[in-house]
Amino acid sequence: MCRLRSLAAPSGKPAILAAHNTSSTSVRVRWRPLSSQELRGEFQYYRITYRERGAAKDSAKELRIKDERIQSHAIFGLRPFTQYLISVQVENPAGLGPSSTVVVTTDEGVPEAPRQVSVLNVTDTTVTISWLPPSRRNGLIEGYRIYISTGNFTNATWLRLPLDNTQYTLRNLVPFTNYSVTVKAFTRSMEGRESAALAVTTDVSSPSFSSSPNSSFIFSGRVHHYLVSYRAERAAAITEVPVAADPVGREGKFLLSNLTAGTLAAPLNAGLIAGIACACCAFLLALAALAIWR
Structure with missing residues (x-):
């Protein structure tokens, strides 16, 4: 069929039949071509432009399709989960016709790292x-x-x-x-x-001591030193001596020196302290009872 050249640009615009995403970075658009009356002359090409919604018009990218028989096209290299404005129009020797525009959103992609x-x-x-x-x-x-x-x-x-x-x-x-x-x-x-x-x-945990001086205890972490406390059997003053822990975890020993001959030294432990506290409480209660009886 012979088409005459015209001095008028196309009067019609391609009707967009479908537009959908095909991945997180691509979309496909399908349209219906112009009739001969709308084309007004010889077909030159389809012009497809696309840009992110809200972006400046001069940021739009352009594609040209010279085959009049093609009625769909895929666009690649887009940004994930982004809205795009896609326009399709036809050009004849006299110029471009009006455009049809559609909004398409690309599919979700892989989120960046937090x-x-x-x-x-x-x-x-x-x-x-x-x-x-x-x-x-x-x-x-x-x-x-x-x-x-x-x-x-x-x-x-x-x-x-x-x-x-x-x-x-x-x-x-x-x-x-x-x-x-x-x-x-x-x-x-x-x-x-x-x-x-x-x-x-994670931090070290507090040691879980036993009341017996000879028993072991459970500890998570590195032991840096021990604190040895002792006093004479009837004395109130307590002496504390820090002792460095063995770096490889061997059994620790410490020699108490400068003690008074003939005096019994008692290492302090939780049971002994608790016993002293209980004895003091009992003595105070006895005094209170005696005062009330009198």
Whole structure:
């Protein structure tokens, strides 16, 4: 069919039949071509422009399709979870016709890593951390996953939005243990990139002493020194001597010197202290009873 050249640009615009995302970085648009009356002359090409919604018009990118038989096209290299304005128009030798415009949103992508993961507080069995949301969320963040690992063991904690704040306390940890903590954001369908690993060591726990001087005690951490306390059997003054712990954990010994000959020295322990306290209380109660009886 022969088409005459015209001095008028197309009067009609392609009718957009469908526009949808095909991934987090691509969309496809489909249109209906112009009729001969709307074209007003020889077909030159389809002109497709696209830009992020809200961006300046001069930031739009352009594609040209010279085959009149093509009625759909895919656009790649877009940003995840972003709205785009896509326009389609036809050009003949006289110029461009009016455009049809549609808004399309790309699919959700992989969230960037949470930012500024830091430690707020550490105890012997807990670690409190905080973080900031990803700079590019690439979707609707539904929550965060916190991974804490030591050796070959890793535990994951899921936190779903809404959250009062982006901080969390990890509990039931082992005292004086090295841990590695990472945080990820997640959307409905995607788990985000992992934050930089945060190294943290739980505090040492307090020793659990027995009342017997000869018994052992349980302690998590490194023992730096012992405190040996003693007094004469009938004396009130208590002497305390710090003793450095053996670096390899061997049995410790300490020689008490400058003691008075013929005097019994009593090492203090929890049972002895408790006994003294009870005896004092009993004596005071006896005095009170005697005063009331009189």
